[in-house]
Amino acid sequence: MSESIHFSTKLIKETVAVDPQTGAANVPVYLSSTFHQKDFDHYGKYDYTRSGNPTREALEDAIAALEGGVRGFAFASGMAAISTAFLLLSAGDHAIVPKNVYGGTFRILTQVLGRFGIDHTFVDTTNLDEVEQAIRPNTKVIYVETPSNPTLAVTDIRAVVKLAKAHRCLTFVDNTFMTPVFQRPLELGADLVLHSATKFISGHSDVVAGLAVARTEELADKVYFLQNALGAVLGVQDSWLLLRGLKTLDVRIRKSADSAQRVAEFFTTQSEVRNVFYPGLSDHPGSKLHAEQAASGGAVLSFELEDEAAARTFVNHVQLPVFAVSLGAVESILSYPPKMSHAELNEEEREKAGIGSGLLRLSVGLEDAEDLIRDFSNALDFVRNHEKVTVRSVD
C-alpha cells in the first residue's frame, strides 16, 4: 500500500474486508465454531474458531496494519490481552512496570503472576534512570503506559526501547489512551502494543475486548501460540462489532480530543480546580516529549478538586457525562479513580501515584464542547457554594 495515503483513509481501507465468496463489503459474522475439512491430509486455513476465525481475523489484520505490526490478536478483554502477553514470561523472569499502571494490570501482577514465579518492579517510567536501575539480568520486559492513567504522565517510548534493547528486553506499550490514530509505538521501536479495545477502538460502550499487535514474526508466533493454547480469544459477534467501531475511530477520537483540549483549558481558569492533568496543555510536565511521539493530547484528562467532598458535589451536579468506570466512548464518562479504576491501590499507594482524594478523570465524548463546558461550569458553582456553606457552618 502506498505510504502517502492519510491514516483516516488507511483506517477505512484496512477495515473493509471484502468477502471473497459473495463480494460483501462487510465481513460476515462467522459464528461457526468448527470448519469442515475437504482434504484428509491438508486441512484448510480454518479448523476451529479458537485457533482462527474469519471474522476475528479481519479485525486482527486491520489492527496489525494500523499499528504497523506483522500480526494482530483479539482477546476477550484488555486484561485478557495483557495477562496473555505477560505469560510470554516464565518463572524466574522479571518485568519492569510503571508504578501508576492501570489498577487491573497492578492486580494481576501482584495477585496472580507472582505465584507463577514472574517477578516485577514498579518504577516511575517517566524517570529513565529509575528504569535503568531496575533492570536485572532476568528482566525480560519493560512495560509502558503513556500517557499514564489517570495522571497522564508521559514516558519516552524511544528512550525506553533503547534501554530495553541494550539489555535484551522487550518493550510492551499499552496504547489504549492514544490509539494508532495519535501514537504508533511499534514505529518508535516497541515490540508489542496492547489495547483495551473496549475504549476508543470500539468506542460505543458496547464491547469488552483486548488487542495485541507484534512487531516481529518471531514474537507474533509466540503470542499466537498462547492465544490459541490459553483460549482467551474475542467472541465472533464482538469481533465484528469492534471492526465496526474501528471504522469511525479517526473521526471520533479527533473530535473528542479537540473538545478535551478546550475543556482542559477551561479547567485551568477555574479557582476550584487545583490541578489539570492533560498532555495537550503547554505547562504539563511531559507536553514537549508527548508532542514528539504523539499527534494529540488525546481525549482523556484528569483534574483535581480540593477533596472527596468537592468531588462528590461536582459529580452530583453534572448533567451530561455518565458517572461510571471505563472511558473512550461516544458519551462523556466521568470517573472517580480512588474508588473505581484505582480502588486496588491502598491510600498510601494512591498518594504515591499522584491520585489525590479530589481527583476526577474525564473521558470526553462526542457531545458539543460548549455544552460540556457549561455543564462543568454549573457544577463548579455548586462546589464553590458548598464550600461557602461549609465555611459558614464552621463559624
Place this chain on the structure above:
Amino acid sequence: MASYKTETKLTQIGNGFDELGAVNAPIYLSTAYKHEGIGISKGYDYTRTGNPTRSILEKAIADIEGGQEGFACSSGMSAIQLAFSLFSSGDHIIASRDLYGGTFRFFEILSKQYHLSFSYWDGENLGELADLVCPETKAIFIETPTNPLMHEVDLSAIAKITKKNELLLIVDNTFYTPILQRPIEQGADIVVHSATKYLAGHNDVLAGLVISNRTKVTEKLRLYHNSCGVVLDPFDSWLLIRGLKTLALRMRQHQENARKIVAYLEKQPLVTKVLYPGKGGMVSFELTAPDYVEPFLKSLHLITFAESLGGVESLITYPATQTHADIPEALRLEYGLSNSLLRLSTGIEHPDDLISDLNQAFQTLKEEVTAHE
C-alpha cells in the same frame, strides 16, 4: 428454583429476570453502568466484572451443576486456565492420562514455563492414584468419560482420596453434561466445561464454564475471573442460554442415536473395537488398519469430518492428527490412542440416515480392500 427438575430449570433460564416482563432475557451489550453517586451502584459497574446477561447464565449453570457459583469464560481452555490460576509454581497435579490434547498442551506450558508438575493416571487403579499423591499435590483433574477412549472413572471413589488428602477434585464434565452426570454431587469441588460442545450444542459458540462448590475457591475464582478477564461476551452468553434450553432433549436424542450406532458398529467386520460407556453421544471406534481411515472418511456424505463435538450435526474426528495432535505419538500409542481410532460425535439427525451413511462408507471401503487383495 432448587426444587425443580433439571429439564424445568433449563427451559426457564432467564425468564423472570427482566423488569419489563420479557420472557427471554435481554442481551446487555453495555460495558459501563451509570452510578447514582460515589459508592452507589445497582450491582454492576463494568462488564468484565459483571454483566446481567452473563450473570443469568452463571447462576443457572451453578444451580444445575449443584455448585455455589458459576463463571463463564471465553473458551473451554480459558475455563481450565481459570481453574488452574488457583495454583502456584511448585504445586503438583494428578490428571487423567487420556486427556483432551489442548488440556495436555496447557499442562505442558505450566510444567515447562512455571514449574508446576503433573503426574498422569490411567483411570483404572485407585491404589495407584493414591500412591501418586505427594506433599506438593494440590488437585486431581479428571475427564470422565475420557477423551477419546471413553473410559468412565469412579468419581465418588476419587473424591474419598481428595477429601482425605485435602486436595481439590476438578472434573471436566464436557462429555456427559449435568444431564447425565453431576460431579459436585459425587464430591467434586470444581466442574469445568467446554460449553462449546453439548451445552451450546449448535457449533456456533466458543465458551467455557467453571462451577465451584468451595467457598474459599469460589472467592478466588471470582477474583481471577475478573483480574485475568477471560470472560464470555454477552452475545455468546445469550446464545449459550438459548442452547441450554434444549439440552435435555438434545442429549436424549444424541444418546439414543449413539446406542443404535454402537449396535451397528459392533457387527462391522472392518471395526476391531467400539468404545462406548453406555451413556451419552460420543462413540469411538477403531478400524482394522490405519490405512483405512482416509478412504473411510472420504466416503462419508452426511457425517462431517471436522474437529469439535456436541453439536446437532454429526461430526467425525481423527484424534491422532486433530484433537490430540499435541500429544507425542509414542505416548498416545502407549495408552491406547491408536492411529486407527476415529471419534464420532453423534448428532440428532435420524439414526437410520446416520447408519446408512456409515454403511455405504463401509461398503466402499470393503470394495477397495477386496480390490487390493
